[in-house]
Structure formats: C-alpha cells, structure tokens
Amino acid sequence: MLSEGYDLLLSLYDCGFDIPKGDSDVKEPGKKPGYRLGLGENGLPQIVEEIDQESMGSLWYHREGNHNAFPVVKIQHAILRILIDDPLRKRIDALKKAEQIQRIKILREAIDTREIQLPERDLHMWGRLKDKARNWLDIFKGSDEIYLALPLMLRRFVSSCVSPVDLLHHLSLLIVQRLEQGHLQDVNLAQKILVGTIDKRYPRKPAKAEVPIVFDAAELTNPISVLDPRMRRYVEKNLLVSEDKEPDGICALQRESRVLFKKRPPGPKLGALGETKLFSKNKDTPCEFRYLKKVEYWEDVSRSFPVGKQIATDIAAAFKEITTPKYKGKTWRMVANGKWEGNGKNKKEKKNLLLIYCEGQPIISDEAADLFGCDEKEKRSQFENDAKSLCQALDGIIKHHPQSRLHLLLIGKADKGKSQILMHITPTPQEVLNAAEKWQCGVRENLPQITLPLLPEEKGQETVDGKPYTPYPDRVVRLLSSQWRRGGMDDLKLEGPALRQVLDFMIRSPGKWETAGENLLNLTIQRVGSLLVDIAATFHAEEEKRIDKFKQPMREAALRAVSLLGILLHAFGRIKEVYMNDIAFQLGRLLSLADTLHREYCVHVRKGSIPPQLIGNALMPAAADNPEDAIDRLRERMNIYQAWANTAVGEEYRKANWALGQMGEICKEIKRPLPSVTDQTFRAELFLGYLARP
Numbered sequence: 001m002l003s004e005g006y007d008l009l010l011s012l013y014d015c016g017f018d019i020p021k022g023d024s025d026v027k028e029p030g031k032k033p034g035y036r037l038g039l040g041e042n043g044l045p046q047i048v049e050e051i052d053q054e055s056m057g058s059l060w061y062h063r064e065g066n067h068n069a070f071p072v073v074k075i076q077h078a079i080l081r082i083l084i085d086d087p088l089r090k091r092i093d094a095l096k097k098a099e100q101i102q103r104i105k106i107l108r109e110a111i112d113t114r115e116i117q118l119p120e121r122d123l124h125m126w127g128r129l130k131d132k133a134r135n136w137l138d139i140f141k142g143s144d145e146i147y148l149a150l151p152l153m154l155r156r157f158v159s160s161c162v163s164p165v166d167l168l169h170h171l172s173l174l175i176v177q178r179l180e181q182g183h184l185q186d187v188n189l190a191q192k193i194l195v196g197t198i199d200k201r202y203p204r205k206p207a208k209a210e211v212p213i214v215f216d217a218a219e220l221t222n223p224i225s226v227l228d229p230r231m232r233r234y235v236e237k238n239l240l241v242s243e244d245k246e247p248d249g250i251c252a253l254q255r256e257s258r259v260l261f262k263k264r265p266p267g268p269k270l271g272a273l274g275e276t277k278l279f280s281k282n283k284d285t286p287c288e289f290r291y292l293k294k295v296e297y298w299e300d301v302s303r304s305f306p307v308g309k310q311i312a313t314d315i316a317a318a319f320k321e322i323t324t325p326k327y328k329g330k331t332w333r334m335v336a337n338g339k340w341e342g343n344g345k346n347k348k349e350k351k352n353l354l355l356i357y358c359e360g361q362p363i364i365s366d367e368a369a370d371l372f373g374c375d376e377k378e379k380r381s382q383f384e385n386d387a388k389s390l391c392q393a394l395d396g397i398i399k400h401h402p403q404s405r406l407h408l409l410l411i412g413k414a415d416k417g418k419s420q421i422l423m424h425i426t427p428t429p430q431e432v433l434n435a436a437e438k439w440q441c442g443v444r445e446n447l448p449q450i451t452l453p454l455l456p457e458e459k460g461q462e463t464v465d466g467k468p469y470t471p472y473p474d475r476v477v478r479l480l481s482s483q484w485r486r487g488g489m490d491d492l493k494l495e496g497p498a499l500r501q502v503l504d505f506m507i508r509s510p511g512k513w514e515t516a517g518e519n520l521l522n523l524t525i526q527r528v529g530s531l532l533v534d535i536a537a538t539f540h541a542e543e544e545k546r547i548d549k550f551k552q553p554m555r556e557a558a559l560r561a562v563s564l565l566g567i568l569l570h571a572f573g574r575i576k577e578v579y580m581n582d583i584a585f586q587l588g589r590l591l592s593l594a595d596t597l598h599r600e601y602c603v604h605v606r607k608g609s610i611p612p613q614l615i616g617n618a619l620m621p622a623a624a625d626n627p628e629d630a631i632d633r634l635r636e637r638m639n640i641y642q643a644w645a646n647t648a649v650g651e652e653y654r655k656a657n658w659a660l661g662q663m664g665e666i667c668k669e670i671k672r673p674l675p676s677v678t679d680q681t682f683r684a685e686l687f688l689g690y691l692a693r694p
Contacts, residue, residue: 001278002307004409004424005315006253011359011407012318019321024266024313025064026236029072031057033189034211036227037171038218043159044170046218048178050186056212060232062239064263067125068132071153071215071226076125078196078207079168080110081117088114092195100187104179107187107194111172116165119206126164133158139242140235147234149222153215171213240310251308258308261301266316271323272334273353273411276419278316279305322355322362330363331356335373335474337412338481338496347493349478352412352422354499358397358429359404365393371436372408372503373474383470387436394429406432410499423500427507435507442567443470446576448585448692450562452535452555453547466555468563473502479560480523484531489549491557497523505571513571521568521680528561529624529687536691537617540595541610562691565684574681580689583670584682587623587630588689590666591616593659594634600656601641604648615641620690624683627674662694 012019031053038047051059061072082089092106133154140151156162172194178184189211196207216226224230247257267277279301301307323332337350356369367386374382397404410423427435447468454466471479481496497520503509505516535558538546569579579585594616602610615637623630645653645660675682 001276001319001411001419001421002253002305002312002315004407004421005278005319006311007407008322008355008357008409009311009315009318011357012322012362015360015362017321017362019314019317021236021240021314021317024268024316026060026062026232026239028269029056029059029061029069029212032210032212033186034072035171035175035189035193035213036216037213038216039153039156040218041156043156043162044167045174048171048174048184050184050189051212051214056214058229059214059227060229060235062235064132068128070129070132072212073129073215075168075193075209075211075213077117077119077122078192078194078209079116079172080114080194082110082114082195082207084198084200084203086114089195089198092191103187103191104176107176107190108180110194111176116169116172117206118165118168123164130158139238143234146223147231149217149219149224149226150231150235152217152219152222153226156217157215240313249302249306251311252306253311254308256308258311260306261309261312263301266313268316268320270319270411271328271332271353272351273413273419276319276353276411276413278312278319279307280419322357323353327363329370330366330368333369333373335410335499336477336481336496338477338498340481340493340495349481350412352410352499354474355409355411356406358401358406360401361397361404364397364406365390368393372472372499374472383472384440387440387470391433391436394433397429398433404429408503422498423503425500425503425507425509431507438508438570439506439567440470442570443468443563446570446574447562447566448576448580448688450559450688450691451693452539452559454555455552466559468559468566471560471563473506474499475560476502476520476564479557479564480520480527482557483527484557494527508571517568517571518680520564521684524561524564524568525680525683525687528557529683531558532561532687532691533617533620536592537595537614537620540592540614540617541599543610562688565688569681569684572681574685579685581669582685583627583674584678584685585689585692586666586670587627587674588686589692589694590663590670590689591619591623591630591634592690592692593663593666593694594619594638596659597638597641597645597656597663600653600659601644604653604656605644616690620686624686625678626676627678628672628676631670631672631674 009019033053034051034056036047036049036051037045038049040046056072059072061069063069088106088110092103092110095103095106137151137154137158140147140154143151175184175190175194179187179190184190193209193211196209198207199205214227224234245259247259249258249260250256251258251260267275270276332353332355334351335354337352339350340347341350342348354369354372356364356372358364367389371383371386371390405426405428408423408425408427409421411419412422413419451465451467453463456463477496477499479496481494482491483494484491497516501516501519504512505520507513509516531554535550535554538550569575595614598615599610602608615634619630619634622633642660645656648656678686
C-alpha cells in the first residue's frame with residue numbers, strides 16, 4: 001500500500017491539500033471507559049476521574065508496535081487477587097444490578113482483605129513504561145511553561161520510591177473512597193478494574209480487567225493538561241525532531257538518501273476499516289522471508305522495502321486525512337466485499353474501503369465515492385441523482401485537466417492483521433463519464449415494461465408499481481452474494497463477485513470486461529433466475545396469499561436482477577429492439593400467456609381452484625435448456641385449454657380469449673426448429689419475456 005499511498009500523497013501535495021504532520025506512533029485509544037489518574041508530588045495517585053468511552057476514544061497515546069502504550073495504559077488484569085471460588089467473588093456476582101451500595105461495601109472489604117496481584121508479564125510492562133518515561137524526560141525536560149504538565153507527570157511516574165504495587169494499591173483506595181463520597185458514579189467500572197472477570201476456560205488465570213487509565217499531573221492549574229489535543233501535537237513535533245538522524249539508505253519511493261523506517265510502518269485508522277497496516281508480513285508465510293537469511297532481519301522493514309521514515313509517516317497521514325468523516329461519500333465509502341463472516345442466520349457482510357480521488361483535484365464532488373456504493377436503504381432514483389452530480393463535476397475536470405486520471409483503490413483485510421490493495425484502477429474522467437451513462441442506459445432503454453407491486457413504506461399507503469432502477473455497483477455484489485432457493489423463499493449466503501470485477505465490466509477495462517460480464521451473467525442466471533421465474537409465476541396466478549409470501553427484499557432483489565440483465569445485454573450488443581423479436585423473448589412471452597390461459601380455465605371451470613404450478617411456469621426449466629422440447633410439451637398440454645377458450649363466449653372470458661389470440665400470433669412468428677442448446681444470454685432474454693407485461 002505504500003506505493004499507492006505515495007501516488008496519493010503527491011497528488012495531494014500538487015493541489016496544496018493540507019496534510020497534518022505527526023508521528024505515526026501517536027494514535028487514538030479504543031473507545032472504552034476508564035480513568036484519568038492525577039499523580040501528586042510523591043508519585044502516587046492524588047486525583048481519579050471517570051472518562052466515558054467517547055471521550056477516551058478522542059484522546060491520544062504513543063505506542064511502539066504493540067507495546068509500551070503511554071500515557072494511556074491499559075490495566076490488563078484485575079488489581080486484586082480474588083479467585084473463582086473466593087466467597088467474596090460469589091457475593092458480588094450474586095448482587096442485582098440496582099444494589100450499588102452493597103457493591104461498594106464489598107469493594108471496600110476486598111481492598112481491606114485481599115492482596116494486590118501483579119503477574120510477571122504486567123510487572124515487565126511497568127518496567128518498560130518507566131524506561132520510556134525516562135527517555136521522554138530527556139526530550140521534554142525543557143518544555144515551555146504551557147506544556148509543563150507532561151514533564152511534571154513524567155518525573156512523578158518514574159519516581160524510584162513508588163513501585164507498581166504501591167501505585168495500584170493507592171489507585172484502588174482512591175477509587176473506592178471517591179465512590180463512597182459520591183464523586184465517582186460508575187460502580188461497575190470500579191468492579192471491573194478491581195475484581196475483574198474470570199475466564200471460565202482458564203479459571204486459575206488472573207481475572208481480566210482491560211480498563212484504560214490516563215496518567216496526568218494532579219495540578220489543575222497547568223495551562224494544558226496531558227490529555228489536551230494541543231499536547232498531542234506538541235509531543236508529535238518533538239518526537240520527530242528527536243529522531244532526526246543521518247540518512248542510512250535509499251528510499252525506494254523518493255530514490256534519495258533518507259532515514260529509513262526500520263520497524264513496522266504506520267497503521268492509520270481508515271474510515272470504518274479501522275487500523276490498516278501500510279506494510280506487513282506474516283510469519284506463517286515462509287516465502288515472505290525467503291531472502292532474509294538472519295532472523296533479526298525479519299523485524300527490519302528496510303530489509304524488505306526500504307522507505308524513508310518521514311515519507312511513510314506522511315503517506316499514513318494522507319490516507320488518514322482523506323478518509324475522515326467529513327469526506328465520507330466524497331473520497332471514500334465502505335462497499336460490499338462479496339464475502340460473509342459468521343454462521344447461519346448470524347452471517348454478516350464483510351466490507352472493504354473504496355477510495356476515489358483525481359490527480360490535481362482530490363475531491364471531485366460530494367457524490368464521487370457514493371456513485372460506486374450505497375447504504376442498506378437507498379432511494380430508487382438515488383443512483384441517477386449521484387451520477388448526474390458526478391458527471392457535471394467530471395465535465396469540468398475534462399475541460400480544465402484533460403490529462404488527469406481518476407484513482408479508484410479498494411482496500412480490504414486479507415486477515416486480522418494484514419490489509420492489502422484489492423484493486424487500483426486509473427480510468428480517465430471521460431471513461432467514468434461514459435461508463436455511468438452506459439450503465440444507466442442499460443436500464444433506461446434496454447428493458448421491456450416490467451413492474452412488480454412494492455409494499456408501502458408506511459401503513460395506510462397504497463402499493464406502488466416498482467420498476468427496475470439503476471443499481472449501484474456494490475449492490476450488484478450484494479445481489480449475487482445470495483443463492484435464491486425454495487421458490488424464492490430463502491436465500492443462501494455465498495461468496496459473490498469482487499467489486500473489482502463489477503467495476504472492470506462497468507468501466508470496460510480492456511481485456512477484462514468481457515470475461516467479467518460473462519461471469520456476472522452466469523451468476524445472475526444461476527443465483528437469481530429461480531427468484532425471477534417464481535415471482536413472475538406467483539403474480540401470474542394472482543393469488544393474494546401466494547403474493548404476500550414475497551416480502552419487500554425479494555421483490556427489490558428481483559427488480560435489481562432485471563436491471564442487471566438489461567445492463568449486461570446492452571453491453572453485449574443485445575438491444576431491446578432486437579432481442580424482443582427473437583426466439584428466447586417470444587418463448588418467454590408464450591409461456592407467460594400460457595400461465596394466464598391456464599389460470600382463467602381454473603377460475604371458470606375448476607371454480608377458482610388454481611394449482612400450485614401453472615403450465616407455463618412448469619415448462620420454464622425445459623425452455624431454458626431445450627426450447628424445442630418445451631414447445632412440443634406445451635402443444636400437447638394446451639389442447640384442453642385451447643378447446644375451452646375457443647368455445648368460451650362472453651365478457652367474463654375476455655382475458656382467456658385475448659391470451660389465446662396472443663399465443664397464436666407468437667406461434668406464427670416463432671420459426672421452427674427451435675434451438676436444442678441454449679446459452680446464458682438466451683436464458684436472460686427468456687426470463688425477461690416471461691416477466692414482461694403485455
């Protein structure tokens with residue numbers, strides 16, 4: 001991701017985009033409630049205050065890799081040693097949620113009667129943090145008066161007379177004392193840090209706490225506290241200056257001598273994707289270390305990809321800045337991954353991060369990223385609106401920056417600890433403009449009249465005739481990530497096509513779009529074909545109970561699939577004026593009319609007893625595979641209904657007479673013999689004919 005990030009950084013520099021400078025190891029902690037701990041002159045806690053999860057998430061800390069986070073320190077294990085079979089633990093677990101006064105009394109008893117626990121691993125952590133604080137003292141000892149809180153806190157933290165056990169003991173006393181006085185309110189948070197939670201799989205291990213505490217100076221008179229955002233910028237600036245060294249290698253990106261990044265490159269938080277490592281290796285993948293003969297080289301990034309430390313930090317800042325919430329929908333958005341996590345009904349859709357920017361003009365329009373994806377609920381005309389706004393912006397870019405290219409990057413997580421670029425394409429603005437127009441044209445101009453009644457959004461409203469509308473590219477991924485079964489009543493979550501494939505087809509990537517289109521057509525027929533046929537047959541039967549079984553998401557999916565078929569056929573040169581007169585579409589219409597005639601017969605002759613499957617629907621599978629065979633079987637089975645319709649006279653038989661007449665006209669147009677082998681294009685046109693309104 002460093003190479004793609006370097007392109008982004010240069011583009012942002014060219015247009016004067018403001019990229020904040022900072023240290024890549026200075027980050028925001030997770031959103032968990034915790035405590036602010038003010039250290040007094042003796043090095044012991046003097047003030048303790050609660051910090052809610054939102055406030056905690058907006059603070060800062062410095063972390064080297066996965067270790068030595070400071071001044072936000074996570075207390076991993078409960079401070080007090082209270083085993084699983086300890087009567088005190090059983091008493092506190094038995095309390096009801098409202099019994100907070102009793103809970104405080106038990107916490108006081110626990111402090112008075114139970115000892116402080118400090119596992120060896122935690123003891124080493126405190127030792128490392130004190131070493132880190134001593135190093136920081138050398139850097140910040142000459143701080144300006146307004147930043148005095150930091151060196152003051154550091155001196156007290158490294159005080160030799162205060163051991164970790166002393167610090168934790170005084171913290172425990174202070175928390176319970178403040179609870180008893182009413183200065184602290186969150187009793188459950190206090191219980192979590194003091195008593196913790198036992199892992200029932202490993203009951204003898206120390207109870208877990210995982211509560212963050214933030215170290216600060218106790219004085220309230222300091223102009224800027226350690227927690228203040230201004231202190232963060234001050235720390236970042238001074239850490240960068242303190243690390244200035246002589247160049248030790250050639251940066252692969254800048255091709256100049258630079259101080260190289262030795263440890264893991266930065267991992268900025270990118271939108272909803274979270275922390276994203278710009279360069280990483282998996283120790284379980286031996287090939288990634290093939291040319292690193294010495295084990296000590298494995299942690300040295302410069303041995304694999306020499307990159308300047310400052311430029312790597314700037315790239316991380318560029319990625320982070322362009323994915324801030326204020327640019328959501330403009331330069332980035334989360335899009336469907338095509339894969340699922342979890343099991344059964346608990347499956348959740350995985351998502352990737354899509355970035356879009358233009359050389360020389362990173363922010364194209366308010367809808368640039370939104371053109372390629374949407375949220376779960378979108379208005380049916382929303383794509384057209386987004387496309388209109390983006391196309392107007394692209395027109396301006398074409399006029400003023402004709403040589404510019406758009407960059408579309410798709411970033412996803414290969415595993416829990418590794419992210420990667422899944423796609424990086426660079427179309428011209430004109431290519432995107434053409435793609436958006438063709439995408440809409442396939443729906444707007446290349447479909448017969450097909451409607452499905454959609455349920456009202458609010459009670460009391462009437463149903464509306466839902467028409468196919470232009471889908472977002474990531475909606476296509478979602479659509480084809482489900483296999484419809486059981487007559488369209490159930491969808492099985494499967495791996496769908498990658499968004500890269502949909503965009504290759506949409507933008508007409510040379511040498512790729514034809515294959516991508518064929519795959520999308522195959523998946524549409526295989527996974528949604530059953531839903532299309534069954535939902536059409538149900539509406540042909542006109543039985544309200546059957547129709548009601550098709551809920552709104554099923555109807556929406558069917559209309560989206562129809563739209564996609566129109567887009568695919570248009571791309572392959574099958575325009576509506578041609579395919580609606582060809583065999584496949586006419587055969588679909590013939591079977592639809594057969595359903596209508598069969599239903600009318602059942603209404604009038606069988607006194608309204610309509611079978612579960614009408615004749616046209618029953619022959620659809622045969623028509624999709626062997627049209628000649630389907631026609632022969634239809635002729636044999638239609639004799640009884642044809643004979644009845646020929647003798648039925650009267651206004652009540654008007655629909656049956658009309659259907660029979662239409663079938664006769666179609667039979668005259670269809671030339672025999674019909675093909676005995678079909679392809680997916682034939683099936684798509686067959687389905688559209690079966691769905692089309694007369």
